[in-house]
Amino acid sequence: MLSGKRIVLGVTGGIAAYKAAFLLREFQKAGAEVRVTMTPSATRFVGLETFASLSQHEVAVDIFPKDTQSTDWTRHINWGEWADLFVIAPCTANTLSKIASGISDNMLTSTILAARSPILICPTMDGEMYESPSVTENLKKVQEFGFYVLEPASGFLASGLEGKGRLPEFEDILAKADEIIGSVEGPLADKKVVVTAGPTREFIDPVRFISNPSSGKMGVAMAEEAARLGAEVKLIHGPVSTPLPEDIHSTAVVSAQDMFEAIQSHSDADVIIMAAAVSDFTPEEQHEHKVKKEFGESSISLKKTQDILAWLGEHKKDGQTLIGFAMETENLIENATAKLERKNADWIVANSLTTEGAGFGVDTNHVHLIGKNSNKEFKGTKQEVAASVLGNIFQ
Numbered sequence: 001m002l003s004g005k006r007i008v009l010g011v012t013g014g015i016a017a018y019k020a021a022f023l024l025r026e027f028q029k030a031g032a033e034v035r036v037t038m039t040p041s042a043t044r045f046v047g048l049e050t051f052a053s054l055s056q057h058e059v060a061v062d063i064f065p066k067d068t069q070s071t072d073w074t075r076h077i078n079w080g081e082w083a084d085l086f087v088i089a090p091c092t093a094n095t096l097s098k099i100a101s102g103i104s105d106n107m108l109t110s111t112i113l114a115a116r117s118p119i120l121i122c123p124t125m126d127g128e129m130y131e132s133p134s135v136t137e138n139l140k141k142v143q144e145f146g147f148y149v150l151e152p153a154s155g156f157l158a159s160g161l162e163g164k165g166r167l168p169e170f171e172d173i174l175a176k177a178d179e180i181i182g183s184v185e186g187p188l189a190d191k192k193v194v195v196t197a198g199p200t201r202e203f204i205d206p207v208r209f210i211s212n213p214s215s216g217k218m219g220v221a222m223a224e225e226a227a228r229l230g231a232e233v234k235l236i237h238g239p240v241s242t243p244l245p246e247d248i249h250s251t252a253v254v255s256a257q258d259m260f261e262a263i264q265s266h267s268d269a270d271v272i273i274m275a276a277a278v279s280d281f282t283p284e285e286q287h288e289h290k291v292k293k294e295f296g297e298s299s300i301s302l303k304k305t306q307d308i309l310a311w312l313g314e315h316k317k318d319g320q321t322l323i324g325f326a327m328e329t330e331n332l333i334e335n336a337t338a339k340l341e342r343k344n345a346d347w348i349v350a351n352s353l354t355t356e357g358a359g360f361g362v363d364t365n366h367v368h369l370i371g372k373n374s375n376k377e378f379k380g381t382k383q384e385v386a387a388s389v390l391g392n393i394f395q
Contacts, residue, residue, distance in 0.1 A: 001182040002174065003031030004247065006228070008079055008115075010088035011051070011110045012095040013041025016124045016167040021046060023089055026170045027177075035079060037061070037108045039095060060107040076107055078384040080114030081391045084228065085181055088112075090124035090167050095137050099147075100138040116391060118180045119147045124167045127155045131164070150176050186230025187394040193231040194269040195223040196308075198240035198258045203335040204300060204319050205287040212277045213360040216240030218325075219275035221386040223248055229390060231271070236262045238276060256282060256305035263308055268366035271321045274309050275349075277360075281305060313344030321393070326350040327359070336370050347371050349389055369393075 007027050011020040020036075027034050036051040037060040047130045048059045060075050080086075088095065088108070095109065099121070104110040112119065121142060123243040129135060130152060143149055150173060153166040167173075197219020201209040216237055223235045224245050236259060244250055253259045256279045265274070281302040317320055324345040326336040331353065336350035351367045354361045357379070358366040365380040369389050378388040 001178045002027065004085040004228075004346055005032045005181055006082055007032045007034045008086045008111065008127070009034050009036045010086065010091070010095075010111070011036060011038045011042045011046070012088065012090055012092045012100065012108070013039050013045060013124075014090045014092045014124050015045065017042045017045035018092035019167050020089055021050055021054060022089075023170055023173060024051065026174055027087075028054075030174060030178075035060075035082075036076060037076075037079070037111055038109050039092075039106050040336070041092075041094075045277075054097075060111070063107055063110055072381070075127075076110040076114050078378075078380040081116055081387045082112050082384050083115060083117040084184075085117050085177055085342070086112065086115045086119045087122070087173070087177060088120070089122035091121045091174060092125070093125050093129050093132075095257065096123055096135065096138050096142070097123065100141040107341040116395070120148045120150060120173075120177060120180060122146055122152070122167060124152050125165045126323075127161055127163065127165070127377070129165065130293060148176065148180055186228065188226055188271070189230035191231045191270040192233045192234070192266075192268075193223075193226040193271040193273065194236065194263065194266045195219055195226060195273040196236045196259060196263070196278075197223065198238035198242075199277050200238045200259055200279045200305075201254050202256065202279045202282035202305070203254075204283050205289065205291045207290050210279060210281065210283070210302075211239075212279070214238070214277035215242050215361045217242045217361075217363065218365060218382050218386070220244065221275075221382040222273050222275050222390070224383070225386040225390050226271070226273070228387075229394065234266055236266075236276075237295075254307070255279075260306045260308050263312070267315060268317060269311060270319070271323070272312055272321045274312070276324050277325075277327065278308060279305055307343075309343045309345060316344060321338075321346050323347045323349065323389075323393070327353060329353050333368060333370070336368065340370055347389075347393060 035057045051059045067327050098109050153168050154164045155166045198216030199212045199214040201211045203209040229231045282305050284301040284303050322345045328335050332352045336348045340348045347372045351358045355366045357364040365382050365385045369376045378385050
């Protein structure tokens with residue numbers, strides 16, 4: 001069950017923090033993607049570079065980091081929506097008390113409050129701490145919140161004493177994580193979802209075409225997120241440059257007409273996500289052979305392509321959710337809101353080419369999710385944005 005899952009690993013300031021590096025590797029061997037958040041105290045036991053190198057992601061420690069972009073303070077929201085499971089191993093008595101009290105004074109405890117996923121706490125401490133009344137009460141409280149607790153193992157402790165307080169064996173932690181994830185049914189379970197991605201190409205002759213710079217990254221991220229939420233996903237894509245997920249059924253198309261015909265055959269899906277950058281125009285005439293420069297005209301007559309989103313809006317089934325995308329260069333909110341009404345969509349995901357870190361070809365995005373009575377803003381990697389968008393629509 002861990003294969004392809006997203007895990008946030010929380011590391012707190014106990015001697016067992018060094019074991020978390022090995023635990024991270026075990027999660028990765030099981031096929032999970034792992035990101036790490038640490039308390040400031042944990043960094044005194046293991047350096048940030050260790051976890052950053054192993055996870056291939058920046059480690060989150062401070063809510064307001066001094067040496068990164070100011071927008072990074074929202075990372076606890078992005079990660080809280082991104083994760084399938086939050087594992088805190090080791091979890092000290094200090095962090096346990098903060099979780100039980102709702103204190104959010106660092107990135108780890110803030111992400112706990114923002115998490116939509118199940119939370120697994122692995123308490124580890126020395127001496128008689130685990131048996132103390134306050135720890136016992138806090139463990140009871142977090143379990144009443146719905147958090148999972150894996151009891152520590154017994155054995156030789158850092159103080160030289162023997163007792164209950166050691167971090168459980170890795171296989172026990174992985175088994176519990178696997179059990180938790182396997183018991184959670186996503187909000188899109190038993191739903192059929194169609195996602196479009198990438199550009200279309202409108203050929204002038206066999207070697208020339210009209211297109212756009214879409215890489216398909218946002219559409220693929222939406223397809224992967226829908227699958228993570230339990231859906232049966234069909235990905236319809238143009239000529240994309242981003243790798244396609246192997247575990248999602250996909251169909252390749254070329255032109256806007258090809259995409260329209262493919263969509264028509266799946267228009268009964270429970271959810272349709274039109275993330276593709278479909279060409280609005282196609283040449284009136286497509287030449288069978290390459291047009292030589294000396295014989296070609298200096299202008300090309302164009303005609304409009306089928307408006308796929310509008311067609312879907314006109315033929316929308318009862319209970320169906322239709323999500324469109326809008327790429328703008330000006331008046332983003334106004335144009336996207338008008339598109340929402342005009343196309344009879346339920347949601348529009350709008351972004352602007354003029355916004356840094358958004359648009360074609362990049363790994364990040366900055367979008368507005370616009371509904372009939374809603375406008376929410378999300379930014380981060382395209383995977384994080386996809387998690388935020390679908391998490392808010394299907395929460």
